[in-house]
Structures are given as C-alpha cells and as structure tokens.
Amino acid sequence: MNRSHYEDVLTVKVNKFYKSYNMPSRCLDMSEKEFFKNRYRMINNYEEYLSLNGYRIIKIFLNVSADKQKERFLERIDNPAKNWKFSASDLKERAKWDEYREAFEDAINATGTKTAPWYVLPADRKWLTRYLVTKILLETLEDMDPQFPKLSKEETAKLGDYKTALLNEK
Numbered sequence: 001m002n003r004s005h006y007e008d009v010l011t012v013k014v015n016k017f018y019k020s021y022n023m024p025s026r027c028l029d030m031s032e033k034e035f036f037k038n039r040y041r042m043i044n045n046y047e048e049y050l051s052l053n054g055y056r057i058i059k060i061f062l063n064v065s066a067d068k069q070k071e072r073f074l075e076r077i078d079n080p081a082k083n084w085k086f087s088a089s090d091l092k093e094r095a096k097w098d099e100y101r102e103a104f105e106d107a108i109n110a111t112g113t114k115t116a117p118w119y120v121l122p123a124d125r126k127w128l129t130r131y132l133v134t135k136i137l138l139e140t141l142e143d144m145d146p147q148f149p150k151l152s153k154e155e156t157a158k159l160g161d162y163k164t165a166l167l168n169e170k
Helices: 005-009 011-015 032-052 066-078 080-085 088-094 097-111 126-144 153-167
Strands: 059-063 118-122
Touching: 005 011, 005 032, 005 097, 011 097, 032 097, 059 097, 059 126, 066 080, 066 088, 097 118, 118 126
Parallel strands: 059 118
Antiparallel strands: none
8 A cells, every 4th residue: 555546545644644735725624534535435436447447456455463563673673684674764653553553444444345345464474475465366367367369360361461571671
C-alpha cells in the first residue's frame, strides 16, 4: 500500500494530512468519515475501471505482527547490509500501530470487492507468505488462462509474402 492510491487512506488518514490539503473547500468541508468514504469510493471506482479494461486486480495485505516488525527493524539496524532499509520515520509511524491497524482494517473492508478482493495473509514467516502469494498468483493465472494472440487464417496466409518483402528490401 506504500506509494499507491491506498496511501491516501492510510498515512494521510492516520496523520491527518488531508486537513492541510490545498483543495477547494467543497472537497474538504465535510466530516472525516465522509471524506474517507469518498476516497474509498474513488478507489473502488478506479479498480472497477481497471477491471472493465481487462486488468485483473490482486490485492494482498501482508499482516505482520508488531513483534515481528520490531525484530525486522532490529535486524536492519544490526546488519550493515540492511541499514539502508531502516528509516527513523519507521519508529515514528510504529508508535501509531493501533491507528494504522484501524486504518488498514477500514481500507480493506471498504475496498474489498468482487472485482478486486483482498487477500489478508499472515506475514511473520516469509516462507509461508511467499508460498501463499505464489498460490494466489498461480490460481489467478490458471483462471485467466492467458494465451498468445492468434493470427487469422488470412493474416497467417500473408506471412510468406511479408517475409519475401522484407528479404527483398534494399
């Protein structure tokens, strides 16, 4: 959800960034509940638009426990090869764990649709998470049964002529 359209209903919601948006009053003069209800609706509309244009949407929430997140942060600090993954802002945001949990739950409940369902996966054990993500992707691809496009008989019959034209180019 980081750096996606979902950030608008998570970090923005938890940190109340929307209150300082430079937008017309008609976009802001409403309750917080109404403001985010509109945001969820826009997300659903966008995902429906994508679906109606042939895209399959797979939304996966990796549900990491607070203890596991702490362990991973400590590993990032202790392991020089992983230092780059740690940011001081991680601690600031971690202090809002309960608010984020509520925002995640609200977003998942408001934007899980038949067209774009959520898969909430346990993420404390990476091997299990990777297995489950792979299973979801594989089942989706099998359901989609993607195929290479096929040329019509008429176009296939013309391939020899096209080849000859290319070979005879000067």
